[in-house]
Amino acid sequence: MTSRNTLRPASSAELVSDITDSSNFGLKCLYTNLDTFHIKKNELMCRISDSDPDIIGLTEIKHKMATWVLSDIDLLITGYTLYTDLTGRGVALYVKDSLLSKALKPAVPFESSVYGVLFL
Numbered sequence: 001m002t003s004r005n006t007l008r009p010a011s012s013a014e015l016v017s018d019i020t021d022s023s024n025f026g027l028k029c030l031y032t033n034l035d036t037f038h039i040k041k042n043e044l045m046c047r048i049s050d051s052d053p054d055i056i057g058l059t060e061i062k063h064k065m066a067t068w069v070l071s072d073i074d075l076l077i078t079g080y081t082l083y084t085d086l087t088g089r090g091v092a093l094y095v096k097d098s099l100l101s102k103a104l105k106p107a108v109p110f111e112s113s114v115y116g117v118l119f120l
Helices: 012-020 037-051
Strands: 029-033 055-059 082-087 091-096 101-102 116-119
Touching: 029 037, 037 055, 091 116
Parallel strands: 029 055
Antiparallel strands: 055 091, 082 091, 101 116
16 A cells, blocks of 8 residues: 655756745845946846845945945945945845845954844
8 A cells, every 4th residue: 555645756857946936935135246336237237137136245346446435325226225334345235125124233343244134
């Protein structure tokens, strides 16, 4: 007699389907090392539009030889709360406005780092 609820290994196709179907996941995150925000902003906006991430992490947002001053205003993305640290090459953390979040200040800060807390 065989059980109706027998476990079987998932096929490769089922695994790929699970990975590519983002509805199976809670939060969607996007991370990239930009090297320069101004130069890659259009590409970044396309990726955000395509993937609709909940959290975005960006590193090296300032160019190595930057002759301009980058400010938080330059980095704003509609629909996201921005947390930044513009020391060194700079980092940015974006959290969708629909998620409750706040900046977290560590007791021992590190250069070019940003921390946030999500309230789920």
